[in-house]
Each structure stands twice: as structure tokens, then as C-alpha cells.
Amino acid sequence: MSKGWVEGIPYFVKFAGLLLASSASLYLGYLVADLVPRETVARSLANLQDIGKKPVLRAPVPKRQKCDHWSPCPPGSYAYRILSGVGREKPPKICFEDELLISREKGNAGRGINIAIVNYKTGKVTSTKHFDMWEGDHSREMMTFIKKAPEGSLLLMTTYYDGSVRLKNDTKKLVKELGSKEIWNMKFRSSWAFIAAKGFKLPDNIQKEKINHSDKKTNRYDGWPAEIQIEGCIPRNLI
Template identity: 70%
Template sequence: MRLGNNKFMKLAGFVFASICAWYLGSLFAYIIPEDSLAATFDNIQKVGEKPILRAPLPKRQKCDHWSPCPPGSYAYRLLSGGGKEKMAKICFEDEQLISEEKKNAGRGINIAIVDYDTGKCTDAKYFDMWEGEFSGDMTDFIKKAPQGSLLLMVTHDDGSTKLKENAKKAIADLGSKDIQNIRFRSSWVFMAAKGFKLPDNLEKEKINHSDNKMNRYGGWPAEIQIEGCLPRNLR
């Protein structure tokens, strides 16, 4: 009899434990959301996996340079217009001196004047070289730039049709070699100093004659640029 009682007690205990386990499982399933259980299961599966190392996003540099300029230097970027819609841009020390956003970029030759000692823009204008007579105004603008100024120039659309010889000479006197070669819808960028000398190894000018009908703008000017770092101790 005692043996039979033991078996009965074990069976009853097993049934009771099974009922409790079922009840607790149902209770947890009701209380804990299904997505939390799934996430917990996924986390368990990921235990032991190698962590994925991701490189940090590159830090944005001044004027969108790929790498920072050394201490004690100015960052600059001169970008000509592209096609009919992409306006010219001039950036200096991470400030847009000429851009579509500032509403001071336009067709023709865009010029920004920067005080070299302070790095601040003192004036910025564009001169339409397709419609109207602005070559004389641009010549006066260039000649009135104070000593110790940087002059940053970029084209958008056409910068040559009504560009007169006196304006070309004023730009050539600043050191431009390509202003005499500019043609209809040439893309052109130029950086000059008035009253001091820029380093010889610095790229100061670039030109591209956009007369290729097969380019991405179908004969409209393709953008070109120069960018770099300018030492502050040149004066």
C-alpha cells in the first residue's frame, strides 16, 4: 500500500507542477508583449556574435573641405556655376560670401572682396556680362578694392560677351593669365591679392571652355573649383 501511495503522490505532484508551469507561462505571455519576447530571443541569439565596428562619420570641415586647414590659416572654396541653374558660390572661412541662398549670385562674373587681416568680406557683387553694360562698373569695383584685400572671382553662365578690354586688363594686372582666353560660357575661377603676394604653390586660377555639346549640361558651362588653405601671416 505504501508503494502505491508513493506513486500516486509523485503523479499528483507532476500534474500539479505541469499545471503551475502552464499557468505561469500563460501569465507571462499575457503580461509581456510579444515584441518584447521576440527582442529578448533575438538578443539571446546574438550573444557571442562579434560586434560590428563602424567608422564614425567624418566631421564636416570649413567650406566642405575633406580635411581641416592647419591652425593659423584661412579655408576657401571658389566654385563656378554649373549649367543654367546651379549658381556660383564663394566660401571663405566657412562663410558663404556669394551664393544662391544669399541671393547675391548671378549671371556673369561674381566677385567677393575680403579684408585679409580680419578674414571678413567687405563687399560682394555680380556683374552681368550678357545683358547690359557692366564692364566699366566691374573695373571700378576692382580698382577701388583697398590694399590688403583678397579678390575672389567666379563665373556663372557667360562672363565674356560684354567683357571689355579695360576690365580684362584690370584683372590681368592682379595676376590672371586666363582672363585673356575667356570665351563664351567659359567656366572661370580666380583668386588674387592686392598689396601682398600669395604663395607660389597655391592654385589661384582655373578655366574650362564649355563648348562640348556632349557634356552633362549639353554645352552649358560645367562647374570648376579651386579650394585650399591660405596662411594668415602673409602681410
């Protein structure tokens, strides 16, 4: 027997052992696969894949409130929101009980002072109109419109483009009698929003009026005042 053949025996034994071990492992793998249900294997693989995943926390979608309020109005009350126009291209919006009364979508927003009249008892709009205070003489027409509003009405008003140039003093006086504190302070292109009651009194703790004036130095609308809004909840048992 040659010396080289004797020395090669350990390597042959090692190779044979490795081959035997591989065959045994393969056999055991098939055996386990037959004994363990496929659903269990699939579930285990899925769990392994999920280990490296970070949980994703999703905030719940906020529930939409009437007129886009942040919080709901108490039961037995009306929701309102008045948003003034800004510049030449962004008309105002007047919303009452989640119904747009005046807006671009409704096609009834116009330059000047926009007014919506709502029946307080029913919560339904009775009329809407805008009065151009840039061209024409519409101040007296606006005064007539307000005077014809029935007792027990809510009047929601706001500006678009300009509401002051042709607004006459007698009309300002009438709006002041409805409770406005800013109508006499309105300037060229001021943004103004106001809600009033005719024939009854609104609660003192609700937002009724807001005004913003043009500022060419600091305003991002190139001299036009930024839009303003007022919103709140009106109890239904005032009259």
C-alpha cells in the first residue's frame, strides 16, 4: 500500500461525512415540511419579515364640523362662519348651518358688500344680495334691502374688493343701529365681516364683527388687506 494512498484516507472520510450530513439535513427538511402545516410556516415567515418593520401610527381623521368649525356647536344652536373676500380674485364666503349662502361656488358673490338674510326661527336663508360700492349708487339700495328684512332675521355681511367708497352715511348709521362698531371705521379696501340680529339681541359672548385695513408696507397681498373671518354658535332659543 503506497504512502500517498494512506495519507488520502482522512480526506475521503471527511468528504463522505460531509456528504452524509448534507443528505440527512435535506431529508429532515422534507420531513419537517411534511409534518408542519403550510399555514404555520407561512405565518412564521411573515412574522420574521415584520420584525424589522417599524409600527406606523396614524392620527384619526378629524370629523368635519358644520361650516368647517374646529369644534361642534352645542345642541340647540346654529353654526355660522363669515369669510371676507380679498383682492380681486378671491370672493367671500358666508356659511350658515353648513350651507353656503354666498360664495364663488354659488355664483352669487359680488364686488362691494355681500349680505345674506336668514330666518332665525327656521334657520333658512330668505334672500342674498351684493351691493357694488365701487361703481354706481347702490348704498340706498342696500339700506332698503336691510330695512325690508323681516323682524326675527339674522343678517350676515362681508366685503369683497371694496365696500367703502360709495357707502353713504345714512346706510352706515343703519348698520350701526344693528350693532356694528366698525362700520364708521371702514376705509378703502378694508376687509369687514359682521353678523346682526333684527328684532332681538345676540349673546354678548359670540364673535359678531371684525375689520382689517389695507397696509401697503407689510401686507402680503400688495396693499390689499388679508381676508378675515368670524364664526360662532347662536342659540336657537333667543326669541
